[in-house]
Amino acid sequence: EAQVTQNPRYLITVTGKKLTVTCSQNMNHEYMSWYRQDPGLGLRQIYYSMNVEVTDKGDVPEGYKVSRKEKRNFPLILESPSPNQTSLYFCASSFGGGNTEAFFGQGTRLTVV
Amino acid sequence: GESVGLHLPTLSVQEGDNSIINCAYSNSASDYFIWYKQESGKGPQFIIDIRSNMDKRQGQRVTVLLNKTVKHLSLQIAATQPGDSAVYFCAENLISRSMVLGKLVFGKGTKLTVNP
Numbered sequence: 001e002a003q004v005t006q007n008p009r010y011l012i013t014v015t016g017k018k019l020t021v022t023c024s025q026n027m028n029h030e031y032m033s034w035y036r037q038d039p040g041l042g043l044r045q046i047y048y049s050m051n052v053e054v055t056d057k058g059d060v061p062e063g064y065k066v067s068r069k070e071k072r073n074f075p076l077i078l079e080s081p082s083p084n085q086t087s088l089y090f091c092a093s094s095f096g097g098g099n100t101e102a103f104f105g106q107g108t109r110l111t112v113v
Numbered sequence: 114g115e116s117v118g119l120h121l122p123t124l125s126v127q128e129g130d131n132s133i134i135n136c137a138y139s140n141s142a143s144d145y146f147i148w149y150k151q152e153s154g155k156g157p158q159f160i161i162d163i164r165s166n167m168d169k170r171q172g173q174r175v176t177v178l179l180n181k182t183v184k185h186l187s188l189q190i191a192a193t194q195p196g197d198s199a200v201y202f203c204a205e206n207l208i209s210r211s212m213v214l215g216k217l218v219f220g221k222g223t224k225l226t227v228n229p
Contacts, residue, residue, distance in 0.1 A: 041221065097216060098217040
């Protein structure tokens, strides 16, 4: 089954404790991205990657890092989480950029206390 | 800020009625548009898409209309069912020099409630 898998689904952590949210897709997509979803603000892009070892900032990259060492994986790293990063996070993948359908993971609800 | 916006944040309809969800976009160069459905606790799911060389596209019970003159996009759901209750997002492919393939920019969503 074609899918985007994120882990964990839920995470509660403390300020400053580094964490990684994993994302994996099995569709051989080149393009992957991370979004955060906040009430009233919709989906905002954090980072994206057009291929292995090619990543770039989205609209709200501050406080986040990503890596793309393999085509299927695109982890999101919070080096020093803060409460304003409490949000619902989605990973997505597509064949190419924004001109094709993006497939989304189930989401990771992160709470930073 | 985002160029995609929605006219109404909430929409309530009776089961069996047709639903129309509207979306305005501001970038006349956008060449691709998508509608997503997001149910509670789930990620957005693709419903239907349309490219800028078309003005109408139909799927199963859904139709997307694109009016490039007024930069307006709408999603029509026929014979709305309780299972259609969700938040609906429109998205446009925003093209820039730094991203020739563009990137999807999402509207803030419309919550559709279907009353039995």
